[in-house]
Amino acid sequence: MSLGQTILQSESLKKYIAETSVYPREHEQLKELRKATVEKYKYWSLMNLPVDEAQLLTMILKLMNAKNTLEIGVFTGYSLLSTALALPDDAHILAVDPDREAYEIGLPFIQKAGVEHKIEFIQSEAMKVIKDLLNEGKEDTYDFIFVDADKENYLNYHEELIKLVKVGGVIGYDNTLWFGTVGLPDDAEMSDAGRSGRECLMKVNSFLASDDRIEQSLVSVGDGLTLCRGLY
Numbered sequence: 001m002s003l004g005q006t007i008l009q010s011e012s013l014k015k016y017i018a019e020t021s022v023y024p025r026e027h028e029q030l031k032e033l034r035k036a037t038v039e040k041y042k043y044w045s046l047m048n049l050p051v052d053e054a055q056l057l058t059m060i061l062k063l064m065n066a067k068n069t070l071e072i073g074v075f076t077g078y079s080l081l082s083t084a085l086a087l088p089d090d091a092h093i094l095a096v097d098p099d100r101e102a103y104e105i106g107l108p109f110i111q112k113a114g115v116e117h118k119i120e121f122i123q124s125e126a127m128k129v130i131k132d133l134l135n136e137g138k139e140d141t142y143d144f145i146f147v148d149a150d151k152e153n154y155l156n157y158h159e160e161l162i163k164l165v166k167v168g169g170v171i172g173y174d175n176t177l178w179f180g181t182v183g184l185p186d187d188a189e190m191s192d193a194g195r196s197g198r199e200c201l202m203k204v205n206s207f208l209a210s211d212d213r214i215e216q217s218l219v220s221v222g223d224g225l226t227l228c229r230g231l232y
Ligand SMILES: C[S@@+](CC[C@H](N)C(=O)[O-])C[C@H]1O[C@@H](n2cnc3c(N)ncnc32)[C@H](O)[C@@H]1O
Pocket: 047, 048, 049, 072, 073, 074, 075, 076, 077, 078, 079, 080, 096, 097, 098, 099, 102, 124, 125, 126, 127, 148, 149, 150
């Protein structure tokens, strides 16, 4: 491991970045949504997108002038609210999650932020919605698609999402470093759940790295974010 890698992974550097650059810039309603999620879900509040990753997504959405986005895996809506805040007033976000209760925990903060009009929430399994969109002829429609849901379906989603994303649009897959386990040796000690998640994400990463329908970048932010730009 090089010195650069050691420094990049240090807790003290993460703390410095968070305190200097990330938390001071976090929107008030995102902070409140995060607090409400911790109160309700305790440990499971870690499901929310990390703040620094959300800010990177916000920047990308603005640079792309994104208007039409799809979000798979909403939970209490941290990434959804970050996205809505980044998009113009006439934008549309289709947000899909079978768990409406979690979405409703975050909804008051989305309403207070004044961006609810940009969002259409569908309570459903993602694959059903994706198939419906394709049946409705929505190929080549989305500027940005964010996937933060059932990891074992990432490659199944990818085969369909590649049709829904515009040429030049971006699909983002979250958690592709799976708590750093993808970089550990095969015989490293870990729980069964950790190991099966690691194997699943390693398959995803290898597939995306060799998929010539996209350009891709695996960014070491949060728990790993793979950005895929559709080429055709
Ligand atoms: C890690 S959380 C999403 C966190 C969210 N992006 C945020 O920033 O708060 C994963 C979510 O994926 C949802 N999910 C699981 N399976 C799904 C599926 N088949 N289709 C759509 N969403 C699914 C879960 O209900 C859960 O809310």
